[in-house]
Amino acid sequence: QVQLQQSGPGLVKPSQTLSLTCAISGDSVSSTSVAWNWIRQSPSRGLEWLGRTYYRSKWYYDYAVSVKSRISINPDTSKNHFSLQLNSVTPDDTAVYYCARTATAGMYAWFDPWGQGTLVTVSS
Amino acid sequence: DIQMTQSPSSLSASVGDRVTITCRASQSINNYLNWYQQRPGKAPKLLIYAASSLQSGVPSRFSGSGSGTDFTLTISSLQPEDFATYYCQQSYSTPFTFGGGTKVEIK
Numbered sequence: 001q002v003q004l005q006q007s008g009p010g011l012v013k014p015s016q017t018l019s020l021t022c023a024i025s026g027d028s029v030s031s032t033s034v035a036w037n038w039i040r041q042s043p044s045r046g047l048e049w050l051g052r053t054y055y056r057s058k059w060y061y062d063y064a065v066s067v068k069s070r071i072s073i074n075p076d077t078s079k080n081h082f083s084l085q086l087n088s089v090t091p092d093d094t095a096v097y098y099c100a101r102t103a104t105a106g107m108y109a110w111f112d113p114w115g116q117g118t119l120v121t122v123s124s
Numbered sequence: 125d126i127q128m129t130q131s132p133s134s135l136s137a138s139v140g141d142r143v144t145i146t147c148r149a150s151q152s153i154n155n156y157l158n159w160y161q162q163r164p165g166k167a168p169k170l171l172i173y174a175a176s177s178l179q180s181g182v183p184s185r186f187s188g189s190g191s192g193t194d195f196t197l198t199i200s201s202l203q204p205e206d207f208a209t210y211y212c213q214q215s216y217s218t219p220f221t222f223g224g225g226t227k228v229e230i231k
Contacts, residue, residue, distance in 0.1 A: 049221065108177075
């Protein structure tokens with residue numbers, strides 16, 4: 001059974017960097033049939049996909065245009081986890097952040113499982 | 125980006141009722157459509173993938189249908205644990221996008 005465990009601070013000051021980690025158990029970050037995502041949820045934006053990383057002979061990265069200039073998602077094969085860094089945060093980045101695996105069957109893909117969620121508040 | 129629109133945004137229903145939630149995509153997404161259930165304070169949980177395939181362990185009272193731009197999630201007989209918010213999500217293309225949610229409340 002695949003499980004994702006998130007860690008990271010719940011409070012970040014404006015203009016600083018939001019950093020979260022998602023530890024994977026029951027699967028490998030280097031698996032060639034899945035992808036690893038970050039998604040956030042706020043009352044104003046709803047559920048918003050931020051980006052993903054996946055391994056297919058080399059590492060690939062996709063990011064949402066809304067955060068592309070500020071985001072980095074990095075896999076760590078030695079620790080079997082992946083991380084989110086979001087730079088230059090503002091109060092508008094306040095949200096619950098989730099990590100999630102993209103599972104696939106042929107061309108179909110879905111998010112399962114999800115991490116437990118981390119409420120990140122951007123405030124001085 | 126593909127916009128996903130759910131209706132209604134909320135509904136009130138009683139235990140035993142049949143409930144239908146609709147989701148419309150701004151362009152054809154074939155059947156690359158997933159449904160999730162979210163209870164307060166919890167992460168979303170996958171119910172249906174590929175528009176109509178029931179995730180393992182999900183009760184058979186949940187079903188999904190549709191293709192192209194119009195999709196439906198049906199709960200055949202609402203149970204107390206089904207009071208939650210439901211989201212659709214397209215996996216046709218990035219950025220993956222979600223509907224705004226449908227909150228199912230107790231009447």
